[in-house]
Protein backbone atom coordinates (compact mmCIF):
# COMPACT_ATOMS: atom_id res chain seq x y z
CA UNK A 352 0.00 0.00 0.00
CA UNK A 353 1.33 3.41 -0.95
CA UNK A 354 1.39 6.25 1.52
CA UNK A 355 0.99 9.76 0.23
CA UNK A 356 0.98 11.69 3.49
CA UNK A 357 3.01 12.60 6.54
CA UNK A 358 1.71 9.56 8.43
CA UNK A 359 3.95 6.71 9.37
CA UNK A 360 2.88 3.64 11.27
CA UNK A 361 0.39 2.44 12.35
CA UNK A 362 1.84 1.95 15.83
CA UNK A 363 0.85 -0.01 18.89
CA UNK A 364 -0.39 2.54 21.41
CA UNK A 365 2.38 1.76 23.89
CA UNK A 366 5.02 2.41 21.21
CA UNK A 367 3.88 5.98 20.57
CA UNK A 368 6.07 7.62 23.28
CA UNK A 369 9.16 5.84 21.87
CA UNK A 370 8.29 7.05 18.38
CA UNK A 371 7.93 10.60 19.67
CA UNK A 372 11.34 10.33 21.40
CA UNK A 373 12.84 9.85 17.93
CA UNK A 374 10.98 12.71 16.25
CA UNK A 375 12.88 15.78 15.20
CA UNK A 376 10.59 18.56 16.33
CA UNK A 377 11.18 21.95 17.86
CA UNK A 378 9.33 25.13 18.74
CA UNK A 379 5.63 25.12 19.55
CA UNK A 380 3.81 21.77 19.17
CA UNK A 381 0.05 21.31 19.26
CA UNK A 382 -0.75 17.77 20.45
CA UNK A 383 -4.12 16.19 19.65
CA UNK A 384 -5.54 12.79 20.56
CA UNK A 385 -8.97 11.16 20.80
CA UNK A 386 -10.28 10.56 24.33
CA UNK A 387 -8.92 7.00 24.56
CA UNK A 388 -5.38 8.26 23.89
CA UNK A 389 -5.39 11.40 26.07
CA UNK A 390 -3.17 9.64 28.69
CA UNK A 391 -0.57 8.90 26.03
CA UNK A 392 -0.88 12.49 24.77
CA UNK A 393 0.12 13.67 28.29
CA UNK A 394 3.13 11.34 28.23
CA UNK A 395 4.02 12.61 24.76
CA UNK A 396 3.79 16.22 25.99
CA UNK A 397 6.33 15.46 28.74
CA UNK A 398 8.71 13.96 26.19
CA UNK A 399 8.36 16.97 23.90
CA UNK A 400 8.93 19.37 26.78
CA UNK A 401 12.07 17.38 27.60
CA UNK A 402 13.22 18.19 24.06
CA UNK A 403 12.70 21.89 24.73
CA UNK A 404 9.40 22.23 22.84
CA UNK A 405 6.57 24.44 23.97
CA UNK A 406 3.54 22.11 24.08
CA UNK A 407 -0.17 22.85 23.84
CA UNK A 408 -2.54 19.92 24.49
CA UNK A 409 -5.96 20.03 22.83
CA UNK A 410 -8.56 19.15 25.49
CA UNK A 411 -11.33 18.86 22.85
CA UNK A 412 -12.99 15.57 21.91
CA UNK A 413 -10.91 15.12 18.70
CA UNK A 414 -13.16 12.81 16.70
CA UNK A 415 -10.89 12.61 13.69
CA UNK A 416 -8.06 14.09 11.65
CA UNK A 417 -10.61 16.69 10.55
CA UNK A 418 -10.75 18.21 14.00
CA UNK A 419 -8.20 21.02 14.06
CA UNK A 420 -9.07 24.71 13.71
CA UNK A 421 -6.87 27.43 12.21
CA UNK A 422 -7.13 29.25 15.56
CA UNK A 423 -5.63 26.31 17.43
CA UNK A 424 -2.97 25.80 14.80
CA UNK A 425 -2.00 29.50 14.73
CA UNK A 426 1.52 29.95 15.99
CA UNK A 427 2.24 26.21 16.13
CA UNK A 428 5.29 24.89 14.31
CA UNK A 429 3.98 21.33 14.39
CA UNK A 430 0.72 19.50 14.83
CA UNK A 431 1.25 16.09 16.40
CA UNK A 432 -1.97 14.10 16.03
CA UNK A 433 -2.29 10.64 17.61
CA UNK A 434 -4.63 7.84 16.62
CA UNK A 435 -5.81 8.70 13.12
CA UNK A 436 -4.47 8.66 9.59
CA UNK A 437 -4.27 12.12 8.12
CA UNK A 438 -6.85 13.61 5.81
CA UNK A 439 -4.66 14.74 2.89
CA UNK A 440 -6.57 17.97 2.27
CA UNK A 441 -6.25 18.87 5.97
CA UNK A 442 -2.50 18.29 5.84
CA UNK A 443 -2.28 20.53 2.80
CA UNK A 444 -4.17 23.32 4.54
CA UNK A 445 -1.99 23.00 7.66
CA UNK A 446 1.16 23.32 5.56
CA UNK A 447 -0.35 26.39 3.90
CA UNK A 448 -0.79 27.84 7.40
CA UNK A 449 2.87 27.15 8.15
CA UNK A 450 2.23 24.16 10.44
CA UNK A 451 4.05 20.87 9.86
CA UNK A 452 1.63 17.98 10.41
CA UNK A 453 2.72 14.68 11.93
CA UNK A 454 0.04 12.00 12.21
CA UNK A 455 0.74 8.86 14.23
CA UNK A 456 -2.09 6.40 13.56
CA UNK A 457 -2.47 3.60 16.10
CA UNK A 458 -3.55 -0.03 15.77
CA UNK A 459 -6.60 -1.44 17.53
CA UNK A 460 -5.72 -3.28 20.74
CA UNK A 461 -7.00 -6.57 19.30
CA UNK A 462 -6.39 -7.99 15.84
CA UNK A 463 -8.76 -9.90 13.57
CA UNK A 464 -8.61 -13.63 14.27
CA UNK A 465 -8.87 -16.27 11.56
CA UNK A 466 -12.12 -17.74 12.91
CA UNK A 467 -13.76 -14.32 12.60
CA UNK A 468 -13.07 -14.22 8.86
CA UNK A 469 -14.30 -17.82 8.51
CA UNK A 470 -17.53 -16.91 10.31
CA UNK A 471 -18.01 -13.79 8.16
CA UNK A 472 -17.46 -15.91 5.03
CA UNK A 473 -20.03 -18.43 6.27
CA UNK A 474 -22.63 -15.66 6.67
CA UNK A 475 -21.86 -14.37 3.18
CA UNK A 476 -21.94 -17.81 1.54
CA UNK A 477 -25.27 -18.64 3.14
CA UNK A 478 -26.64 -15.42 1.59
CA UNK A 479 -25.24 -16.41 -1.82
CA UNK A 480 -22.63 -13.60 -1.78
CA UNK A 481 -19.38 -14.30 -3.64
CA UNK A 482 -17.86 -10.78 -3.91
CA UNK A 483 -17.64 -8.00 -1.34
CA UNK A 484 -16.20 -4.55 -0.78
CA UNK A 485 -13.78 -4.81 2.13
CA UNK A 486 -13.01 -1.77 4.28
CA UNK A 487 -11.90 -0.76 7.76
CA UNK A 488 -11.46 2.14 10.12
CA UNK A 489 -8.06 3.66 10.91
CA UNK A 490 -7.34 1.17 13.72
CA UNK A 491 -7.69 -1.86 11.41
CA UNK A 492 -6.98 -0.75 7.86
CA UNK A 493 -3.47 -2.30 8.04
CA UNK A 494 -5.18 -5.71 8.43
CA UNK A 495 -7.09 -5.58 5.15
CA UNK A 496 -4.55 -7.39 2.97
CA UNK A 497 -4.55 -10.35 5.36
CA UNK A 498 -8.34 -10.34 5.77
CA UNK A 499 -8.76 -10.20 1.96
CA UNK A 500 -6.49 -13.24 1.57
CA UNK A 501 -8.40 -15.16 4.23
CA UNK A 502 -11.72 -14.30 2.60
CA UNK A 503 -10.41 -15.44 -0.79
CA UNK A 504 -9.35 -18.72 0.81
CA UNK A 505 -12.97 -19.09 1.93
CA UNK A 506 -14.23 -18.49 -1.61
CA UNK A 507 -15.19 -14.80 -1.18
CA UNK A 508 -13.59 -12.28 -3.55
CA UNK A 509 -12.75 -9.09 -1.65
CA UNK A 510 -12.26 -5.71 -3.34
CA UNK A 511 -10.34 -3.03 -1.47
CA UNK A 512 -11.14 0.27 -3.17
CA UNK A 513 -8.82 3.26 -3.40
CA UNK A 514 -11.31 5.92 -2.35
CA UNK A 515 -11.07 9.68 -2.71
CA UNK A 516 -7.37 10.64 -2.39
CA UNK A 517 -8.20 14.10 -1.02
CA UNK A 518 -10.00 12.59 1.92
CA UNK A 519 -8.61 9.09 2.55
CA UNK A 520 -4.89 8.27 2.33
CA UNK A 521 -5.17 4.46 2.55
CA UNK A 522 -6.99 1.95 0.32
CA UNK A 523 -10.03 0.54 2.08
CA UNK A 524 -10.09 3.25 4.75
CA UNK A 525 -13.52 4.62 5.59
CA UNK A 526 -14.39 7.76 7.54
CA UNK A 527 -17.84 8.40 8.96
CA UNK A 528 -18.18 11.08 6.26
CA UNK A 529 -16.48 9.26 3.39
CA UNK A 530 -17.19 5.78 2.08
CA UNK A 531 -15.77 6.43 -1.38
CA UNK A 532 -13.73 3.20 -1.36
CA UNK A 533 -17.01 1.24 -1.56
CA UNK A 534 -18.65 0.38 -4.84
CA UNK A 535 -21.95 -1.40 -4.95
CA UNK A 536 -21.32 -4.77 -3.40
CA UNK A 537 -22.18 -6.25 -0.02
CA UNK A 538 -19.71 -4.91 2.54
CA UNK A 539 -17.34 -6.48 5.04
CA UNK A 540 -16.10 -3.85 7.47
CA UNK A 541 -13.44 -4.31 10.14
CA UNK A 542 -14.05 -1.95 13.05
CA UNK A 543 -15.41 -1.51 16.54
CA UNK A 544 -18.69 0.21 17.33
CA UNK A 545 -21.70 0.75 15.08
CA UNK A 546 -20.94 4.22 13.70
CA UNK A 547 -19.07 3.12 10.57
CA UNK A 548 -21.16 0.01 9.76
CA UNK A 549 -24.28 2.22 9.93
CA UNK A 550 -22.64 4.70 7.56
CA UNK A 551 -21.63 1.93 5.14
CA UNK A 552 -25.18 0.54 5.16
CA UNK A 553 -26.79 3.97 4.62
CA UNK A 554 -24.30 4.82 1.88
CA UNK A 555 -24.63 1.60 -0.11
CA UNK A 556 -27.99 0.07 0.85
CA UNK A 557 -26.09 -3.23 0.82
CA UNK A 558 -25.86 -5.81 3.62
CA UNK A 559 -22.94 -5.12 5.96
CA UNK A 560 -21.07 -7.85 7.81
CA UNK A 561 -18.96 -6.42 10.61
CA UNK A 562 -15.81 -8.02 11.94
CA UNK A 563 -15.23 -6.43 15.32
CA UNK A 564 -11.98 -7.79 16.75
CA UNK A 565 -13.21 -7.13 20.29
CA UNK A 566 -16.75 -8.56 19.90
CA UNK A 567 -16.58 -11.03 17.03
CA UNK A 568 -18.69 -11.14 13.88
CA UNK A 569 -21.94 -9.22 13.61
CA UNK A 570 -24.38 -10.26 10.90
CA UNK A 571 -26.22 -7.76 8.66
CA UNK A 572 -29.60 -8.36 10.32
CA UNK A 573 -28.32 -7.08 13.71
CA UNK A 574 -27.67 -3.68 12.13
CA UNK A 575 -31.12 -3.38 10.59
CA UNK A 576 -32.94 -2.30 13.75
CA UNK A 577 -30.54 0.68 14.12
CA UNK A 578 -30.94 1.47 10.42
CA UNK A 579 -34.74 1.48 10.73
CA UNK A 580 -34.61 3.73 13.82
CA UNK A 581 -32.19 6.20 12.27
CA UNK A 582 -34.09 6.37 8.98
CA UNK A 583 -37.42 6.92 10.74
CA UNK A 584 -36.00 9.94 12.59
CA UNK A 585 -34.12 11.36 9.61
CA UNK A 586 -37.02 11.04 7.16
CA UNK A 587 -39.35 12.65 9.67
CA UNK A 588 -36.96 15.60 10.20
CA UNK A 589 -36.57 15.99 6.43
CA UNK A 590 -40.36 16.16 6.07
CA UNK A 591 -40.54 18.72 8.91
CA UNK A 592 -38.07 21.09 7.26
CA UNK A 593 -39.82 24.16 5.86
CA UNK A 594 -37.73 26.27 3.44
CA UNK A 595 -40.24 29.11 3.81
CA UNK A 596 -39.45 29.45 7.53
CA UNK A 597 -36.31 30.95 9.12
CA UNK A 598 -33.27 28.72 8.93
CA UNK A 599 -29.76 29.34 10.21
CA UNK A 600 -26.69 27.97 8.48
CA UNK A 601 -23.97 26.78 10.86
CA UNK A 602 -20.52 25.86 9.60
CA UNK A 603 -17.56 24.33 11.40
CA UNK A 604 -14.30 25.99 12.33
CA UNK A 605 -12.49 22.65 11.96
CA UNK A 606 -10.26 22.55 8.91
CA UNK A 607 -11.45 19.10 7.85
CA UNK A 608 -15.10 20.00 8.28
CA UNK A 609 -15.11 23.36 6.51
CA UNK A 610 -17.40 22.61 3.64
CA UNK A 611 -16.83 25.57 1.40
CA UNK A 612 -18.69 23.87 -1.47
CA UNK A 613 -21.97 23.57 0.43
CA UNK A 614 -21.55 26.94 2.19
CA UNK A 615 -21.04 28.62 -1.14
CA UNK A 616 -24.04 26.83 -2.64
CA UNK A 617 -26.18 27.95 0.30
CA UNK A 618 -24.89 31.54 0.13
CA UNK A 619 -25.61 34.18 2.78
CA UNK A 620 -24.21 34.62 6.27
CA UNK A 621 -23.41 31.68 8.50
CA UNK A 622 -22.44 30.99 12.06
CA UNK A 623 -19.34 28.97 12.91
CA UNK A 624 -18.66 26.62 15.82
CA UNK A 625 -16.26 23.81 16.60
CA UNK A 626 -18.98 21.61 18.13
CA UNK A 627 -22.70 21.94 17.59
CA UNK A 628 -24.47 21.74 20.95
CA UNK A 629 -27.94 22.37 22.33
CA UNK A 630 -26.61 25.63 23.84
CA UNK A 631 -25.50 26.83 20.42
CA UNK A 632 -28.92 26.07 18.96
CA UNK A 633 -30.71 27.78 21.88
CA UNK A 634 -28.58 30.89 21.41
CA UNK A 635 -29.53 31.10 17.72
CA UNK A 636 -33.24 31.29 18.63
CA UNK A 637 -34.20 29.50 15.46
CA UNK A 638 -36.09 26.23 15.05
CA UNK A 639 -34.28 25.12 11.91
CA UNK A 640 -30.57 24.72 11.30
CA UNK A 641 -28.49 23.47 8.38
CA UNK A 642 -25.34 22.09 9.93
CA UNK A 643 -22.44 22.15 7.48
CA UNK A 644 -19.77 20.65 9.76
CA UNK A 645 -19.43 16.91 10.34
CA UNK A 646 -22.38 15.48 8.39
CA UNK A 647 -22.87 12.68 10.92
CA UNK A 648 -23.68 15.05 13.80
CA UNK A 649 -27.37 15.61 12.83
CA UNK A 650 -27.73 11.86 12.15
CA UNK A 651 -25.95 10.23 15.08
CA UNK A 652 -26.62 12.89 17.70
CA UNK A 653 -30.26 13.41 16.76
CA UNK A 654 -31.43 12.55 20.29
CA UNK A 655 -29.75 15.75 21.59
CA UNK A 656 -31.43 17.93 18.98
CA UNK A 657 -35.02 16.67 19.23
CA UNK A 658 -36.38 20.18 19.79
CA UNK A 659 -34.99 21.48 16.52
CA UNK A 660 -34.90 20.52 12.89
CA UNK A 661 -31.16 20.08 12.37
CA UNK A 662 -30.28 18.76 8.93
CA UNK A 663 -27.05 18.17 7.07
CA UNK A 664 -26.73 19.45 3.47
CA UNK A 665 -27.79 16.20 1.77
CA UNK A 666 -30.88 16.07 3.96
CA UNK A 667 -31.75 19.67 3.03
CA UNK A 668 -31.32 18.72 -0.63
CA UNK A 669 -33.66 15.77 -0.09
CA UNK A 670 -36.23 18.08 1.54
CA UNK A 671 -36.03 20.53 -1.36
CA UNK A 672 -36.29 17.79 -3.97
CA UNK A 673 -39.02 15.86 -2.15
CA UNK A 674 -36.79 12.77 -2.39
CA UNK A 675 -38.26 9.51 -1.14
CA UNK A 676 -35.05 7.63 -0.27
CA UNK A 677 -32.21 8.63 2.03
CA UNK A 678 -28.75 9.72 0.90
CA UNK A 679 -25.89 9.67 3.39
CA UNK A 680 -24.19 13.05 3.37
CA UNK A 681 -20.46 12.83 2.63
CA UNK A 682 -17.50 15.15 2.31
CA UNK A 683 -17.01 16.24 -0.43
CA UNK A 684 -20.66 16.77 -1.29
CA UNK A 685 -22.33 15.17 -4.26
CA UNK A 686 -22.95 17.48 -7.24
CA UNK A 687 -26.69 16.82 -7.09
CA UNK A 688 -26.74 17.99 -3.47
CA UNK A 689 -24.94 21.22 -4.38
CA UNK A 690 -27.36 21.87 -7.23
CA UNK A 691 -30.36 21.43 -4.95
CA UNK A 692 -28.88 23.67 -2.23
CA UNK A 693 -28.38 26.53 -4.64
CA UNK A 694 -32.15 26.74 -5.02
CA UNK A 695 -32.68 27.46 -1.29
CA UNK A 696 -31.41 31.03 -1.34
CA UNK A 697 -31.36 31.74 -5.06
CA UNK A 698 -27.62 31.56 -4.51
CA UNK A 699 -24.58 31.40 -6.71
CA UNK A 700 -24.38 30.34 -10.35
CA UNK A 701 -23.73 26.68 -11.18
CA UNK A 702 -20.24 27.39 -12.46
CA UNK A 703 -19.18 28.88 -9.13
CA UNK A 704 -19.67 25.69 -7.23
CA UNK A 705 -16.85 23.17 -7.06
CA UNK A 706 -17.88 19.65 -7.93
CA UNK A 707 -18.21 16.90 -5.37
CA UNK A 708 -16.70 13.47 -5.68
CA UNK A 709 -18.47 10.75 -3.78
Ligand code: SF4
Pocket residue numbers: 414415416417418526527528529607608644645646647
Ligand atom coordinates in the same frame (compact mmCIF):
# COMPACT_ATOMS: atom_id res chain seq x y z
S1 SF4 B 1 -16.12 15.04 9.56
FE1 SF4 B 1 -17.10 13.69 11.08
S2 SF4 B 1 -17.17 11.69 10.14
FE2 SF4 B 1 -15.71 12.93 8.97
S3 SF4 B 1 -13.71 12.46 9.85
FE3 SF4 B 1 -14.51 14.26 10.92
S4 SF4 B 1 -15.58 13.47 12.74
FE4 SF4 B 1 -15.28 11.74 11.31
